[in-house]
Amino acid sequence: MSNRKNQGTAPAIGDRLYRQREAVGMKVTELADLLGVSRNTITNYESGKTEPGASELMKIARSLGCSLMDLLPGEQELPATKFAFRAHQELRGNSRILASAQKFLRAYADIEAITGTRLLPRLREFPINPEQEDGEEEIERAAAYTRDKCSTTDWAPERIAQVLESLGIRCLFFDWEGAGLDALSVVQGEMKLVMLHRRKSAVERTIMSAAHELGHLVLHPELFTSRPDGRPDGREYEKQANFFAGCFLVPTKDLEEIWRSERLDRLPLERALLLLKEVFRVSFWALYQRVLQTGLAEMEYRQMVQRVKRMLGVTGRAKMEELEPNPLPEEALHLTTRFQRLICSAFLQGEIGVAKVAEMLQMTVEEAKELTAGWVTVESQLVA
Amino acid sequence: MKVNWWHSALYDTCSLITLDKILLDHPEAKAHFGCVRAIEESFTADQLRRETADRLRAEVEWVELPGTRELGRILSSGTLSRALADVDRLVFATAVYHRLAVVTGDKQLARALHLAHLTVGNCALVLKELVTQERITVAKCETILECLAKRKEFILPGNLPQNWDTLRKYRFP
Numbered sequence: 230m231s232n233r234k235n236q237g238t239a240p241a242i243g244d245r246l247y248r249q250r251e252a253v254g255m256k257v258t259e260l261a262d263l264l265g266v267s268r269n270t271i272t273n274y275e276s277g278k279t280e281p282g283a284s285e286l287m288k289i290a291r292s293l294g295c296s297l298m299d300l301l302p303g304e305q306e307l308p309a310t311k312f313a314f315r316a317h318q319e320l321r322g323n324s325r326i327l328a329s330a331q332k333f334l335r336a337y338a339d340i341e342a343i344t345g346t347r348l349l350p351r352l353r354e355f356p357i358n359p360e361q362e363d364g365e366e367e368i369e370r371a372a373a374y375t376r377d378k379c380s381t382t383d384w385a386p387e388r389i390a391q392v393l394e395s396l397g398i399r400c401l402f403f404d405w406e407g408a409g410l411d412a413l414s415v416v417q418g419e420m421k422l423v424m425l426h427r428r429k430s431a432v433e434r435t436i437m438s439a440a441h442e443l444g445h446l447v448l449h450p451e452l453f454t455s456r457p458d459g460r461p462d463g464r465e466y467e468k469q470a471n472f473f474a475g476c477f478l479v480p481t482k483d484l485e486e487i488w489r490s491e492r493l494d495r496l497p498l499e500r501a502l503l504l505l506k507e508v509f510r511v512s513f514w515a516l517y518q519r520v521l522q523t524g525l526a527e528m529e530y531r532q533m534v535q536r537v538k539r540m541l542g543v544t545g546r547a548k549m550e551e552l553e554p555n556p557l558p559e560e561a562l563h564l565t566t567r568f569q570r571l572i573c574s575a576f577l578q579g580e581i582g583v584a585k586v587a588e589m590l591q592m593t594v595e596e597a598k599e600l601t602a603g604w605v606t607v608e609s610q611l612v613a
Numbered sequence: 614m615k616v617n618w619w620h621s622a623l624y625d626t627c628s629l630i631t632l633d634k635i636l637l638d639h640p641e642a643k644a645h646f647g648c649v650r651a652i653e654e655s656f657t658a659d660q661l662r663r664e665t666a667d668r669l670r671a672e673v674e675w676v677e678l679p680g681t682r683e684l685g686r687i688l689s690s691g692t693l694s695r696a697l698a699d700v701d702r703l704v705f706a707t708a709v710y711h712r713l714a715v716v717t718g719d720k721q722l723a724r725a726l727h728l729a730h731l732t733v734g735n736c737a738l739v740l741k742e743l744v745t746q747e748r749i750t751v752a753k754c755e756t757i758l759e760c761l762a763k764r765k766e767f768i769l770p771g772n773l774p775q776n777w778d779t780l781r782k783y784r785f786p
Contacts, residue, residue, distance in 0.1 A: 582719030584698035605771025
């Protein structure tokens with residue numbers, strides 16, 4: 230550990246370190262724990278009393294999700310990242326996730342700069358007051374407008390990443406071992422990024438989460454504050470984003486038309502919902518909510534849970550994701566994203582190397598070597 | 614005996630992985646690589662798997678990173694591409710600071726090192742020179758390339774046959 234006195238660069242490094250740590254809402258003690266140093270060591274770095282060595286700087290950059298260059302003086306700093314995410318209370322302000330999101334944002338900006346591509350912002354915001362009582366019509370209009378603006382030729386919920394990309398929102402899938410985090414949306418300047426948890430099951434939940442995050446981006450731009458713990462804690466925001474997601478994935482007009490033209494009212498509701506799932510390819514429970522919201526049918530939630538349990542042969546307590554009738558297969562969800570395609574393309578053109586692929590995709594260099602070997606092999610097959 | 618350029622060279626992470634794969638199948642080849650230098654940052658958990666790092670630790674000699682001020686000065690010299698990973702920036706700064714030759718397959722890093730007037734090559738070039746200097750036979754070289762390809766380690770452009778004929782004509786960067 231370097232413990233040299235300030236030699237001119239320390240104050241600038243200290244300031245940068247402080248700003249980067251604040252941007253991801255990481256406490257001094259958390260950073261100290263990650264680095265295996267004392268709290269005082271970090272405060273001394275930040276005050277310029279001592280200077281981290283190059284090796285410590287690299288560890289700090291890795292822990293804060295920033296680049297080494299962000300910590301070195303003389304380099305241009307990017308604006309602080311603004312975060313908002315859909316998660317349980319205990320995950321709010323989780324600096325490890327925020328650092329990962331920060332890394333992905335940087336990687337996305339890097340790959341766009343390297344490949345000379347830019348996803349143009351196309352999303353129109355419809356800010357809405359969470360206290361507004363008659364807001365549903367406005368939300369429905371916002372969802373319809375947003376859906377109309379999607380330019381994918383084959384709009385499908387399974388292609389939700391491409392749907393978001395067609396709206397100028399960057400999208401990627403990430404691995405997360407903890408519970409409760411389905412998606413995260415991040416804003417930095419004009420860049421909007423939605424990160425979706427790569428789930429092994431219940432991909433309907435991923436689709437819904439993506440549309441929910443879209444709802445926050447459209448309806449609640451004020452949620453994206455630079456203070457991760459400064460976000461208003463309102464269930465209304467969540468309800469509005471959920472309503473938006475439902476309207477976006479299952480437009481009222483389409484739902485009503487199918488319901489009436491196919492006389493679905495003649496069927497038990499759970500059977501009608503299963504048929505609707507064949508059309509809309511979203512969660513059974515999202516369809517249940519939509520049918521209730523549009524007044525097409527009525528049934529108490531507990532009664533519906535009982536019916537679904539009976540239908541699936543489930544007894545006793547069950548998680549909601551276990552109560553998804555006719556679940557979409559895991560492979561139904563299209564996991565390829567523009568982010569991955571740009572990285573693959575840049576690698577095949579020799580614009581980036583394996584270490585950069587690893588850094589951008591947040592995997593080890595060894596894993597990136599194996600991944601890129603697959604790209605090269607595919608290319609050689611195409612050439613042959 | 615002639616001292617080859619790679620005999621005290623600094624290896625980047627990718628080249629360390631290639632070296633590890635060569636040595637897994639051909640441990641006797643170690644003698645041809647001389648002193649393999651590396652920075653500790655190539656051995657962190659986000660770079661190498663633990664078992665690979667453990668194997669390679671026995672093969673390398675550590676090189677210290679420059680101090681923070683030197684690092685800042687070298688990295689802000691303006692020749693580095695945004696396409697370089699942070700770990701490669703450290704390899705670059707360390708090589709410049711200690712004036713070391715570098716073994717890397719990364720074209721961006723190789724270009725930056727060339728501009729800094731440092732010798733640079735990759736594992737394929739090392740192998741090629743071992744054959745041309747008659748330290749290993751063409752047959753041995755073919756075997757090494759074949760074993761590497763089986764391990765999905767393509768040290769020659771992946772769309773070309775991984776054999777001596779390709780290596781003979783190969784140039785880097």
